[in-house]
Amino acid sequence: MTPGDARRFAALPDSFPMWRGGALHGARVAFETWGALNAARDNAVLIFTGLSPSAHAASSPADPSEGWWEGMIGPGRAIDTDRFFVICVNSLGSFFGSTGPASIDPGTGKPYRLSFPDLSVEDIARGGYEVVRSLGIERLDTVMGTSMGGMTVLAYVAQFPGATRRLISISGTAAASPFAIALRSIQREAILLDPQWQNGNYSSDRPPATGMRIARMLGMMTYRSAAEWRQRFSRQPIAPELRRDEPFAPEFAIQGYLEAHAQKFVNAFDPSCYIYISRAMDRFDLAAHESALAKSELEGALVIGVESDMLFSIEEQRALAEALKAARIVTRFAPLNCIEGHDSFLIDLKSFGAQIGGFLA
Amino acid sequence: MTPGDARRFAALPDSFPMWRGGALHGARVAFETWGALNAARDNAVLIFTGLSPSAHAASSPADPSEGWWEGMIGPGRAIDTDRFFVICVNSLGSFFGSTGPASIDPGTGKPYRLSFPDLSVEDIARGGYEVVRSLGIERLDTVMGTSMGGMTVLAYVAQFPGATRRLISISGTAAASPFAIALRSIQREAILLDPQWQNGNYSSDRPPATGMRIARMLGMMTYRSAAEWRQRFSRQPIAPELRRDEPFAPEFAIQGYLEAHAQKFVNAFDPSCYIYISRAMDRFDLAAHESALAKSELEGALVIGVESDMLFSIEEQRALAEALKAARIVTRFAPLNCIEGHDSFLIDLKSFGAQIGGFLA
Numbered sequence: 122m123t124p125g126d127a128r129r130f131a132a133l134p135d136s137f138p139m140w141r142g143g144a145l146h147g148a149r150v151a152f153e154t155w156g157a158l159n160a161a162r163d164n165a166v167l168i169f170t171g172l173s174p175s176a177h178a179a180s181s182p183a184d185p186s187e188g189w190w191e192g193m194i195g196p197g198r199a200i201d202t203d204r205f206f207v208i209c210v211n212s213l214g215s216f217f218g219s220t221g222p223a224s225i226d227p228g229t230g231k232p233y234r235l236s237f238p239d240l241s242v243e244d245i246a247r248g249g250y251e252v253v254r255s256l257g258i259e260r261l262d263t264v265m266g267t268s269m270g271g272m273t274v275l276a277y278v279a280q281f282p283g284a285t286r287r288l289i290s291i292s293g294t295a296a297a298s299p300f301a302i303a304l305r306s307i308q309r310e311a312i313l314l315d316p317q318w319q320n321g322n323y324s325s326d327r328p329p330a331t332g333m334r335i336a337r338m339l340g341m342m343t344y345r346s347a348a349e350w351r352q353r354f355s356r357q358p359i360a361p362e363l364r365r366d367e368p369f370a371p372e373f374a375i376q377g378y379l380e381a382h383a384q385k386f387v388n389a390f391d392p393s394c395y396i397y398i399s400r401a402m403d404r405f406d407l408a409a410h411e412s413a414l415a416k417s418e419l420e421g422a423l424v425i426g427v428e429s430d431m432l433f434s435i436e437e438q439r440a441l442a443e444a445l446k447a448a449r450i451v452t453r454f455a456p457l458n459c460i461e462g463h464d465s466f467l468i469d470l471k472s473f474g475a476q477i478g479g480f481l482a
Numbered sequence: 483m484t485p486g487d488a489r490r491f492a493a494l495p496d497s498f499p500m501w502r503g504g505a506l507h508g509a510r511v512a513f514e515t516w517g518a519l520n521a522a523r524d525n526a527v528l529i530f531t532g533l534s535p536s537a538h539a540a541s542s543p544a545d546p547s548e549g550w551w552e553g554m555i556g557p558g559r560a561i562d563t564d565r566f567f568v569i570c571v572n573s574l575g576s577f578f579g580s581t582g583p584a585s586i587d588p589g590t591g592k593p594y595r596l597s598f599p600d601l602s603v604e605d606i607a608r609g610g611y612e613v614v615r616s617l618g619i620e621r622l623d624t625v626m627g628t629s630m631g632g633m634t635v636l637a638y639v640a641q642f643p644g645a646t647r648r649l650i651s652i653s654g655t656a657a658a659s660p661f662a663i664a665l666r667s668i669q670r671e672a673i674l675l676d677p678q679w680q681n682g683n684y685s686s687d688r689p690p691a692t693g694m695r696i697a698r699m700l701g702m703m704t705y706r707s708a709a710e711w712r713q714r715f716s717r718q719p720i721a722p723e724l725r726r727d728e729p730f731a732p733e734f735a736i737q738g739y740l741e742a743h744a745q746k747f748v749n750a751f752d753p754s755c756y757i758y759i760s761r762a763m764d765r766f767d768l769a770a771h772e773s774a775l776a777k778s779e780l781e782g783a784l785v786i787g788v789e790s791d792m793l794f795s796i797e798e799q800r801a802l803a804e805a806l807k808a809a810r811i812v813t814r815f816a817p818l819n820c821i822e823g824h825d826s827f828l829i830d831l832k833s834f835g836a837q838i839g840g841f842l843a
């Protein structure tokens with residue numbers, strides 16, 4: 122617990138069976154909430170995150186630090202806490218309070234690392250479901266998610282028909298494209314081939330930092346868009362204070378940007394958690410759940426995507442919206458023109474907020 | 483010399499001054515030719531390659547093995563050897579016969595590696611120019627190049643006004659975008675951070691293979707397009723013979739494809755050559771050559787690009803065509819709709835051949 126920590130924890134059933142086999146014991150999921158649950162207990166909105174964020178989506182009295190979706194959640198905001206009880210979960214398998222490969226295995230007293238069972242997006246969805254049940258909520262108003270969270274909401278309705286009235290998928294997909302799989306494979310390979318990886322037996326003070334650096338730089342390359350970088354960095358030289366006197370040192374501003382993000386990430390995320398979650402994203406396929414959307418009991422859905430997204434393409438968003446409509450769910454499809462690529466939902470809060478707020482209202 | 487080697491070599495002037503300082507001694511450039519130089523010596527077409535190909539663009543009696551642009555060059559082909567004398571050079575700094583960082587420094591008797599002087603696209607262009615002079619050709623009919631070669635042709639006309647009548651730029655650019663710089667920085671960083679890199683003092687039988695693997699996989703990701711991979715691989719599982727019994731082993735066909743390309747590349751290219759050429763591409767900027775196009779004495783130009791190219795974007799091709807027109811050069815701009823991304827010029831020979839053949843005719 123850090124000072125100003127707003128996290129709460131839901132204990133998972135012991136044992137907690139994993140979707141592809143194996144089970145967890147004494148596991149938990151971290152979450153934060155904003156707003157108040159009404160008497161009918163029917164105003165809850167559950168948010169699933171992308172690969173790396175924590176449950177701290179927005180500030181609160183208990184934790185005034187800025188959240189990863191700060192401007193989106195609050196009184197009068199698109200996700201209006203005057204009206205909704207908002208829950209954000211840290212994904213099962215992640216690193217910010219929820220049980221994952223970096224957690225202590227109660228059976229051995231040591232971190233799980235590669236002895237953690239196979240992780241699936243379905244398990245992450247079930248982790249969120251257990252949080253909702255622990256709060257005494259029978260049915261959500263809306264389940265929503267960004268990026269990987271946009272897969273998780275589909276795993277949610279596929280596994281728990283009737284557990285939510287509505288769904289919002291933001292820059293997500295029903296199944297990863299080969300391009301996204303390629304990207305994530307290379308990111309994982311950079312970690313797995315780092316000599317400090319040690320088959321997962323790295324010491325915490327000597328992690329596979331090179332692999333993590335490369336994985337993060339690669340991620341940053343696909344989270345934005347070539348057009349945004351052209352506007353923002355063009356061919357500007359790197360800032361003088363970032364110059365290094367070594368062979369093939371960075372020369373352009375874009376290289377300094379990648380470097381800064383890489384540095385931050387190495388100490389902020391655990392490598393085993395990273396590769397478990399990354400592979401779960403590759404493997405998820407809504408088609409594995411027969412007639413999932415038709416059985417979902419959804420009353421409405423919103424699918425938002427961005428034309429400049431190279432990782433979760435607009436065609437994937439369109440196909441998802443069509444699949445929802447084909448399942449006779451009233452669906453709004455919002456293709457946005459933002460230039461910030463996959464990460465647009467973190468940046469262009471105005472465009473995304475208008476869609477989300479309009480749908481929720 | 484391997485059996486069936488069709489290479490010839492042009493000695494560079496000794497010393498050969500490099501564009502950003504330093505000089506080479508006893509250097510040479512490898513090249514191959516097809517067709518015959520006419521009596522007027524005015525039917526020569528010079529081809530510059532992308533980052534990794536050799537001068538072996540097409541088969542010939544002396545080397546019947548398939549070239550990297552096999553279907554494009556030959557009697558009656560788009561680059562018609564019944565009519566043109568075709569020269570393809572291995573880039574200075576590369577690994578297939580031309581002097582580069584992997585060559586022996588005559589001053590020390592050891593490979594240059596990081597003691598090789600700074601390499602620029604301008605030097606690669608000058609290497610090709612010396613080949614042309616060694617063949618007794620005053621003026622080319624056409625200088626053409628693909629990918630990096632599309633930068634090299636600009637460095638050629640910028641440095642040697644009047645040395646060619648016409649120019650063809652194929653999926654090239656007048657200056658790398660921040661997206662392309664980002665990609666190449668990460669590729670180089672993967673090599674530079676590989677413990678076997680040893681600051682360039684790797685032994686040839688123990689090269690930085692991990693870094694080279696990652697660099698190549700990353701390259702493959704940006705050489706094609708997400709749409710092509712969707713058609714070709716979708717979410718097919720990896721072939722059974724490529725499965726491995728190890729944690730986080732590849733599971734999808736796209737991963738097998740990347741793996742195969744990575745394996746091949748590690749032993750086919752030298753890491754120091756790779757990082758020298760890669761950085762030269764980042765640094766090249768036609769704007770460094772004042773009024774280069776206006777002074778070029780070009781009579782005509784063709785700029786071909788592909789909508790699905792994420793590395794050398796269609797906007798860059800369009801801007802180049804506009805710059806040529808602004809310099810009062812008769813210019814044809816051909817934006818093609820191929821789905822194979824940057825590498826389309828290697829695959830869709832029909833579309834590219836029609837443009838190239840039509841322009842040359």
